[in-house]
Amino acid sequence: MESKIQKNATIRNLDSLAKLMDSQFKIPGTQIKFGLDALIGLIPGVGDFAGFLVSGYMIAVLASNGASGFVIARISFNIVIDALIGSIPILGDIFDVAFKANERNMKLIHEHYLDGRHQGGAWKVVVPVLILLFLLIGTIAWIAYSILLWLLHSIF
Secondary structure, X not given: OXXXXXXXXXXXXXXXXHHHHHOOEEOOOOOOEEOHHHHHOOOOOHHHHHHHHHHHHHHHXXXXXXXXXXXXXXXXXXXXXXXXXXXXXXXXXXXXXXXOHXXXXXXXXXXXXXXXXXXXXXXXXXXXXHHHHHHHHHHHHHHHHHHHHHHHHHHO
């Protein structure tokens, strides 16, 4: 079993990753913050898949640190919302700046650990959810790729 100090270090590392993905940078002269998720999301298909991989990594780390299936399911729901709306060109990138799924998920996990409800593992929920999310993101990437090819063939 991982010690409390190690868990705290793990959570701090995930907090840093969430900040990098969602609010590391600030638009000068405004209070608007954004992260790599919004920037890499500008690359059709690939950007959304990369953001999904980071979120999947966060889920795996949280599950291995004893997060409950309920919290993992709520985190996964945020990821699905982010993936679905985030895959819409331009609008999805604006949504990523506002929604900040990774920081929302870290808020959930902080509340979860502070309330002491992190009994047991979550692998029974995580594996099916990750498979479904992978299929969802893969489908979105395939559609984006198909549209891009169609546009290129129409233009040239």
